Amino acid sequence: MVRPRYTLPGDLAPASLGDRRRFYQRGMDYSSAREWMSSPPGERVYALILGRHSGIYPRRFRHLKNVPLVIDDVLDVRDLRPYLVKYLPEGVYYDRNIYASLAAARKAHVDYAHAWRSRLFLGQELAFDLDPENVDCPIHGDVVAKMRRHQGLSFCDWEFEEVRRQAAVLYDELSRRWTDLRIVYSGRGFHVHVFDEEAFRLTRKQRGRIAARYAHRYAIDEWVTSGEMRLIRLPYSLHGMVSRTVVPVPRPDLEKFRYDDPRAVPRL
Numbered sequence: 001m002v003r004p005r006y007t008l009p010g011d012l013a014p015a016s017l018g019d020r021r022r023f024y025q026r027g028m029d030y031s032s033a034r035e036w037m038s039s040p041p042g043e044r045v046y047a048l049i050l051g052r053h054s055g056i057y058p059r060r061f062r063h064l065k066n067v068p069l070v071i072d073d074v075l076d077v078r079d080l081r082p083y084l085v086k087y088l089p090e091g092v093y094y095d096r097n098i099y100a101s102l103a104a105a106r107k108a109h110v111d112y113a114h115a116w117r118s119r120l121f122l123g124q125e126l127a128f129d130l131d132p133e134n135v136d137c138p139i140h141g142d143v144v145a146k147m148r149r150h151q152g153l154s155f156c157d158w159e160f161e162e163v164r165r166q167a168a169v170l171y172d173e174l175s176r177r178w179t180d181l182r183i184v185y186s187g188r189g190f191h192v193h194v195f196d197e198e199a200f201r202l203t204r205k206q207r208g209r210i211a212a213r214y215a216h217r218y219a220i221d222e223w224v225t226s227g228e229m230r231l232i233r234l235p236y237s238l239h240g241m242v243s244r245t246v247v248p249v250p251r252p253d254l255e256k257f258r259y260d261d262p263r264a265v266p267r268l
């Protein structure tokens with residue numbers, strides 16, 4: 001069966017370097033991002049992706065365009081601003097690991113990818129990443145068909161509405177066990193974050209079991225929930241592939257939330 005090619009719905013399109021500069025100089029709500037990162041106590045690592053997916057990046061940083069640029073000396077999100085204005089990344093992420101002290105972690109040469117046994121490691125935020133490419137679309141096919149056509153980053157309205165529906169069901173299901181849940185519109189799909197203290201202390205084995213259980217029924221990225229993939233988009237940053245602000249969405253607003261919601265459309 002020949003599936004139609006597709007790109008992005010509505011007016012979604014990659015942000016130019018000028019758009020990114022305007023956003024990170026004047027458009028970003030750094031205070032709300034700081035608030036998001038303020039709990040639980042501990043220090044976090046940030047990472048920037050300059051141009052891996054969009055192919056748009058400042059020419060002088062072409063040697064860095066595909067690799068996560070790790071920032072481990074920023075304790076207040078507002079201090080990320082000079083980095084964002086300098087590197088103009090297509091995506092801004094934080095590592096869900098939490099450390100007692102990044103200064104001590106740097107000194108001890110802690111490998112952030114294998115930090116679980118470090119005495120400086122305090123825990124990891126539990127998160128679920130729902131992406132439209134993981135949805136089986138009646139028009140565009142499943143993730144395998146989409147990847148074969150190199151369209152893993154495209155999505156359609158049907159896929160968006162399906163991941164939104166799944167995010168609502170997943171949130172409600174998780175609410176039976178956890179109490180402090182937050183939904184974030186990620187630019188393409190949705191993230192569900194668990195902020196309960198107990199969730200930060202889950203072992204890798206427990207996370208693996210949770211990931212396997214939910215991946216069975218939801219279009220989630222299993223590697224995010226299991227903790228193998230630790231990076232997640234920073235709320236209030238810009239998703240450079242679609243020119244949308246990553247924003248928390250209160251559960252009552254979710255059913256009607258669309259990617260053209262005023263909260264998600266940056267003034268560029």
Ligand SMILES: [Zn+2]
Pocket residue numbers: 137138139140141155156157158159
């Ligand atoms: Zn589709």
